[in-house]
Amino acid sequence: MGDTQSEDTMNGHVEDINGKGTAEHESNMKEEEIDGRFSRRAIMVVFLSLLLDLLAFTMILPLLPSLLDYYAQHDKGDGWYSMLQSGVNHFREFLGIPDTERYNSVLFGGIIGSLFSFLQFVASPVIGAASDVYGRRPLMMLTMVGITSSYVMWALSHNFQLFVLARIVGGISKGNVSLSTTIVTDVSTRKTRGKGMAMIGISFSLGFIVGPMIGALFARSAAAQGGAFYVQPALFALFLAAADVLFVYMYLDETLPEEKRAQSFGNSFKEAQNLINPVSLFCFSAVKKTTKKDMSMLRLLGFIYFLYLFIFSGLEFTLTFLVHKRFQYTSIQQGRMFVFMGLIMALVQGGFVRRIKPGKEKRMAVMGMVILMPSFLMIANATTTTLFYAGLALFAFASASVVPCMTTLVSVYGSADQKGTIMGIFRSLGALSRAFGPVVSSAVYWAYGASTCYIAGSILLVVPLLLFTMVKPQKMD
DSSP, X not given: OHHHHHHHHHHHHHHHXXXXXXXXHHHHHHHHHHXXXXXXXXXXXXXXXXXXXXXXXXXXXXXXXXXXXXXXXXXXXXSHHHHHHHHHHHHHHHHTOOOOGGGHHHHHHHHHHXXXXXXXXXXXXXXXXXXXXXXXXXXXXXXXXXXXXXXXXXXXXXXXXXXXXXXXXXXXXXXXXXHHHHHHHHHOOTTTHHHXXXXXXXXXXXXXXXXXXXXXXHHHHHHHTTSOXXXXXXXXXXXXXXXXXXXXXXXXXXXXXXXXXXXXSOOSHHHHHTTTOXXXXXXXXXXXXXXXXXXXXXXXXXXXXXXXXXXXXXXXXXXXXXXXXXXXXXHHHHHHHHHHHHHHHHHHHHHTGGGOOTTOHHHHHHHHHHHHHHHHHHHHHOOSHHXXXXXXXXXXXXHHHHHHHHHHHHHTSSOGGGHHHHHHHHHHHHHHHXXXXXXXXXXXXXXXXXXXXXXXHHHHTHHHHHHHTTOOOOOOO
């Protein structure tokens, strides 16, 4: 009898334990389901916001050569364009370079592109670190408002000074891309992060497909009506940016809870300096609470990223000038070129990159760099559009694969309250490379021609490729 009661009591305890275990399991399942829905929603909001932003941002790409020709004709006398022209002429005479006035717009474009990226370099890590303290949402709103104001200035840029000012404001405000990668890092696991980063890449691809063509079509319409050809594209970019601000305000939820935020932005001069000093950025000095091994890999990845983008961004920037000079492409033809590149990028990222298994990102990034080398050689020697577009296809494949994979590799490092800082520094190193890449490539293009410029780029790619063999990615959980 006693044994029976004891057995019943034990069975009761087991049932209680099993009941509690089942309840806890069901609770965990519900939490995971809620987290999954929140993650998917946040990534979709980031994707759509970036798409609106990049549609507006890429509209200027096929117009830039024509814009600089426009200011060359209309910014006479003591304008900034004339001052820049005079300085370039003195520099050319000092070096004994033959008269290359037809390439001056390439050099001017490189200077403007580098200025925009230099300001991104300064702003991105500061914005990322601030988001670790104050949250992602308010900083995202701030950057979007700044971007919108830059399009207002572009629409009013009847002279070169206003156009440069618009690019300055836009460069300072362009921290939204870095924040987007940080938000994806917040809401994803190490195993799902690659897909989230690929969604960001797809938004870039779609932006490159549609944005440049929209800009070219608006410019042609405005020119046919007898107005300044840049006004309609600028106004439409302003409309898209304003819509993006409203969209982010309504639908973007905060992804960094207060309990996970950093305690302070950094009160000392040294801590502030860590976010803008290039040496400190390459050393990831603002990142604390990480092992020596992880810090070593972060620094190596950051240096490779800088070298790769220095070469890639410089030659990417000169593409529109190359087709403008070599093939006499109009804005519409340049828009079609970007559509072609964007379609390949979207196919690669949507059908391939986002399906890469965790741990295979390094191999994909190396493959992209290897493919880029013959791409540059084909573009350098292209005298027909067939060979040029074959080179562009390889160029687009590399563009779609290398940076998303490197971003995924870096995103696994650091604690939750350091993700914004790490991704901000990583993005800033990319901006620093884009600050020097376009102006250096444009200077080589200006002095020695397109073929020499692209062949040199193909050879120099060997350096980041060899360094990548030293990378040992952190294993996924």
